[in-house]
Amino acid sequence: MRRPLRRTSALNVVLLLYWLCCLAPSPVSSITVTTPPEVHASKGDTVTLSCSFTSTSRPTSRMTVDWSYRPQSGGPPMMFLHFSSRAYPPTEGQFGGRIRWQGTPARGDASISLINATLNDNGTFTCTVRNPPDVHGSTTSHTVLTVTPRVPSIRFSDVAVLLFFILLPSAVITLILIGRMMCPKKERNQSKAHRSPIEVTEGDEYGIPGYTHKEDRAKCRDLYVMVRVQNFYKAINNLLRHVCEIHFT
Template sequence: MQQARGAVGGRGCALFPLLSILVVQGVRIVLSLEISADAHVRGYVGEKIKLKCTFKSSSDVTDKLTIDWTYRPPSSSRTESIFHYQSFQYPTTAGTFRDRISWAGNVYKGDASISISNPTLKDNGTFSCAVKNPPDVYHNIPLTELTVTERGFGTMLSSVALLSILVFVPSAVVVILLLVRMGRKATGVTKRSRSSYKKSSIEVSDDTDQEDSNDCMSRLCVRCAECLDSDYEEAY
């Protein structure tokens, strides 16, 4: 009897690791749907905001896949459904976000994101993204904290300054480089023109004729002077 109990106990101890492995594998299979979302999102009044949500599923996407977005105001436990998806998009048509929620995802790429148009300060709060893709129905539910503020003068100024840096500085650099390159080309052309300059045959002949005429004039003057001297001597 005791030997039988010992044998049963030994078998139970041997089966325990196997059962543990099966349980762990089962949990992994059940929790094979993973969802990710930004923990904090900052937006500005009147400027469209995108709430990102992505998911990974071990099963292929089918028409049974569902996506649900909910909203909870600050310091409140009340939740409000603002978007539902199942083959088609069903944004809320009532409440705070009426006609302001739009689909910005692609289920075949694992994207379950949405966008909020014309956000206001009243939109601050917590958003949650839930995805179910049977048989993957158990998953984590990430939360996104949205903070909407007025865009101040300093923020606008910094945006203008950044735009100026990105647009005007590269343009100025390109213009300076072009001017330097053009200046170098002009200097090289001037040097080459000076070094390669030669007188034409006409200019050479003109110089020769001028020299010959100068010699003739000199000889004529000398001859005239000699004649005058001879006439003067004969007179006396």
């Protein structure tokens, strides 16, 4: 009687272990995808849309990455990039030729870059990563992109250096010309104030008081200098306008 009891108890233990193995929850792998909540950029920038993931399973050829976009004005999301062993960026449409794959799946990176961002790119970008057998967890993450117009700014560049070397000599030349215009007038006024009563000038011989050929030549020289200064300033203004148009366009 003891042997059948021992066999029955052993059989019951085996059945109990079998049912425990069948009914126990199997360990399920999980995945977590992370992206920055917001990204800000200026018009014309190259924007990096980061996406990282952690998986309990090593990435294999079965792993896939999908990037989709939903406009700020609303509407259904649109998938524009698919990765499966290799990246398939868009060749047409809104993002045609402007998406570059930057990810390294072996390191848990599924990032992309958006070239020449425009105001029409404002919206929500979604990164979705699947890595079987990881079927549970947070497989998607969202990033809101905000693109603003670029604010014109003057930077110390080659153009600024060129303008500096143009304006500095022009200022020096202008001061010299103004000095030449002012100094002869003072000399003439002083010589006229100390002239002897019996001194006969070239103009007095002909009965024209206060008239001399020297003053006539001085006035012509001053007028010539003024015209040269005006032409010089016009040339500088045209050059600066042309340089600024090139710099800000």
